[in-house]
Amino acid sequence: MKIKRELGLIVVLVIFNVLCALKEPNYISPRNIDSILLWMPLLLVAAIGQFPVIVARGIDISVGSILGLSAITTGVLLKTHPNLSLLALFVIGALVGIILGCINGLLIAFGKIPAVVATIGTLTLYRGLTFMVSGGDQIDASTIPDKLTALANSGWTFKEVTVSWLLIIGITFAIIAACATRFAQFYRNVFAYGSNPDAAYLRGISPTMVQMVCYGASGLMGGIAGIMFLSRFGNASPSSAGSGFELVVIASVAIGGVKITGGSGSVLGVFLGCLLLSCINVALTALKFNADWQQLIYGITILIALIIDSASQIRRTRSAA
Amino acid sequence: MKRPEWIPAILTILVVLLFAKVSTDFRDIPYLLGNTTIFAETGLLAIGMTLVIISGNIDLSVGSTLILTSCLTAKFMGAGVPNIVAIGFALIVGTLLGAINGLLVAYAKLPSFLVTLGTMAMYRGVAQAMLGASGADVAPGMKGLDRAALLGLPYPLIIFLSCALVVGLLLHRMTLGRWLFGIGTNKDAAHYTGFPVQRATVTTFALTGFLIGIAALMLNSRLGVARYDMEPGIELKAITIVVAGGTAISGGKGSMLGTVLSWLLLYFVRTGMGVTNIKAEYQLTIIGLILILSVFAQQIAANFSSNRLKKQTKLGN
Numbered sequence: 001m002k003i004k005r006e007l008g009l010i011v012v013l014v015i016f017n018v019l020c021a022l023k024e025p026n027y028i029s030p031r032n033i034d035s036i037l038l039w040m041p042l043l044l045v046a047a048i049g050q051f052p053v054i055v056a057r058g059i060d061i062s063v064g065s066i067l068g069l070s071a072i073t074t075g076v077l078l079k080t081h082p083n084l085s086l087l088a089l090f091v092i093g094a095l096v097g098i099i100l101g102c103i104n105g106l107l108i109a110f111g112k113i114p115a116v117v118a119t120i121g122t123l124t125l126y127r128g129l130t131f132m133v134s135g136g137d138q139i140d141a142s143t144i145p146d147k148l149t150a151l152a153n154s155g156w157t158f159k160e161v162t163v164s165w166l167l168i169i170g171i172t173f174a175i176i177a178a179c180a181t182r183f184a185q186f187y188r189n190v191f192a193y194g195s196n197p198d199a200a201y202l203r204g205i206s207p208t209m210v211q212m213v214c215y216g217a218s219g220l221m222g223g224i225a226g227i228m229f230l231s232r233f234g235n236a237s238p239s240s241a242g243s244g245f246e247l248v249v250i251a252s253v254a255i256g257g258v259k260i261t262g263g264s265g266s267v268l269g270v271f272l273g274c275l276l277l278s279c280i281n282v283a284l285t286a287l288k289f290n291a292d293w294q295q296l297i298y299g300i301t302i303l304i305a306l307i308i309d310s311a312s313q314i315r316r317t318r319s320a321a
Numbered sequence: 322m323k324r325p326e327w328i329p330a331i332l333t334i335l336v337v338l339l340f341a342k343v344s345t346d347f348r349d350i351p352y353l354l355g356n357t358t359i360f361a362e363t364g365l366l367a368i369g370m371t372l373v374i375i376s377g378n379i380d381l382s383v384g385s386t387l388i389l390t391s392c393l394t395a396k397f398m399g400a401g402v403p404n405i406v407a408i409g410f411a412l413i414v415g416t417l418l419g420a421i422n423g424l425l426v427a428y429a430k431l432p433s434f435l436v437t438l439g440t441m442a443m444y445r446g447v448a449q450a451m452l453g454a455s456g457a458d459v460a461p462g463m464k465g466l467d468r469a470a471l472l473g474l475p476y477p478l479i480i481f482l483s484c485a486l487v488v489g490l491l492l493h494r495m496t497l498g499r500w501l502f503g504i505g506t507n508k509d510a511a512h513y514t515g516f517p518v519q520r521a522t523v524t525t526f527a528l529t530g531f532l533i534g535i536a537a538l539m540l541n542s543r544l545g546v547a548r549y550d551m552e553p554g555i556e557l558k559a560i561t562i563v564v565a566g567g568t569a570i571s572g573g574k575g576s577m578l579g580t581v582l583s584w585l586l587l588y589f590v591r592t593g594m595g596v597t598n599i600k601a602e603y604q605l606t607i608i609g610l611i612l613i614l615s616v617f618a619q620q621i622a623a624n625f626s627s628n629r630l631k632k633q634t635k636l637g638n
Contacts, residue, residue, distance in 0.1 A: 113620060
């Protein structure tokens with residue numbers, strides 16, 4: 001039953017791309033495929049972090065600010081220590097992310113503050129911290145080492161299409177998460193908790209533990225996305241790095257068929273949701289639409305996905321009855 | 322202790338005393354009053370948001386509705402219509418945009434968080450597709466109306482307070498309010514009690530849109546130009562005000578008084594930080610902290626009173 005949703009998304013993706021290719025023969029060109037593949041990894045990594053949070057009936061709105069704070073903190077450290085290794089950069093980003101995510105977790109699991117409220121609060125709070133850490137200064141291209149930007153600009157090349165290292169990182173995370181949803185006890189607990197928190201509690205699943213790990217993991221992925229942001233864009237400003245990103249992440253998770261009320265969803269769906277949003281983004285430029293149309297198209301996509309979901313659900317309940 | 326409004330009330334008094342002690346500018350009453358015009362639009366959004374949140378929904382699209390209404394109105398006025406027509410136009414557009422949200426939530430039975438996330442992108446997207454990077458000039462007759470004042474009170478402040486009063490009465494004294502609290506507490510129970518859940522939901526969103534229409538007019542008159550990228554993040558400010566005012570995000574609990582007090586609190590904090598030259602970067606951090614702390618305080622107060630209730634019932638047994 002669950003496969004249907006992903007199949008539907010794949011059909012939508014294929015139809016969309018065929019239509020674009022018919023309209024504009026150059027759409028399926030190495031350059032466009034490159035740009036689809038470049039746009040996606042950041043979104044994918046953050047969405048994989050958001051996925052267990054939403055399955056567990058929560059939401060992490062602060063992820064854009066976590067991304068910003070991780071990117072800026074790492075950038076500031078790079079100013080004084082330009083020789084940090086790649087691994088060290090990712091570790092720093094991940095640490096920043098975990099700490100911020102755990103603060104969210106503490107507020108929600110132990111402070112019993114509703115997730116929407118807590119993470120809207122930390123969204124503002126972390127954004128403020130971003131300014132304080134950087135002193136309001138930008139991290140400009142000269143501070144970012146070439147080896148980091150190389151992750152975005154090079155990778156495995158098949159003929160003319162380059163699959164960037166960033167995308168490989170993103171897909172690796174997606175595969176790990178997909179396997180984990182099958183085999184890891186933690187994900188089972190998350191799904192159990194999301195389907196019915198009371199029943200999960202009676203089965204001995206600790207709600208505080210589930211929430212702490214979910215928000216910690218979401219922070220971790222946000223932090224890693226921050227380093228990928230530096231790599232992808234080559235600079236970062238405290239006001240704009242990751243701002244508004246949270247909504248694109250939530251949108252791609254929702255388009256991927258993860259129920260916002262919790263308890264169901266799949267990593268494959270999230271992956272396809274991210275891919276669809278990336279394709280739309282690139283198609284707009286390829287079809288010479290004004291960039292001004294992007295927001296409008298996003299909004300319409302979200303609404304269509306929602307309406308299709310609810311229509312299919314109504315039909316299912318009717319046929320069951 | 323039962324009413325959560327005392328937290329923003331006490332905080333407001335503390336903040337006012339603190340800033341009045343630190344800064345002489347903060348003791349300048351006409352300045353304080355005049356400055357409210359900047360914050361009145363956010364207040365109007367928060368009034369509508371209070372109703373939406375009490376009924377168990379959320380409206381993330383309020384900011385985009387504000388922008389689209391103000392852009393459309395500015396564009397419409399470019400055709401040279403009299404003020405009164407433009408005012409009616411803005412109110413109708415706002416109401417319609419709100420009603421679209423309401424219809425999708427109530428009749429298509431979609432979660433309001435996602436519907437309004439979609440319309441949030443869509444409404445601002447329409448404004449962006451229409452205007453692009455350029456701005457639409459507001460007709461001269463409409464500019465600067467917000468600076469007019471009655472007995473020293475600027476009109477936006479008067480409008481905000483009277484809207485809060487009227488909607489507050491609607492919420493706490495009329496049938497619609499009772500429906501909203503009922504729906505927010507338990508939607509199914511409200512349905513079986515015979516409350517018109519769908520109609521009430523659409524009305525709430527449409528009313529929010531109407532209030533946003535008023536806010537859009539104030540925004541146009543204050544800025545003199547309408548652009549698609551105005552007021553980013555205003556929806557989160559409105560939610561912050563509502564939630565810090567003691568309205569439960571899960572629905573069913575809250576009050577207009579709390580929203581107004583919390584609006585005052587945030588207004589004084591913002592203005593105070595402005596006149597004492599606190600850097601913009603620290604301001605964001607402080608606002609975030611206020612939201613978290615005030616919700617936390619409410620949580621503790623609620624636990625405290627429910628524990629006491631438990632003890633009392635135990636004694637009774």
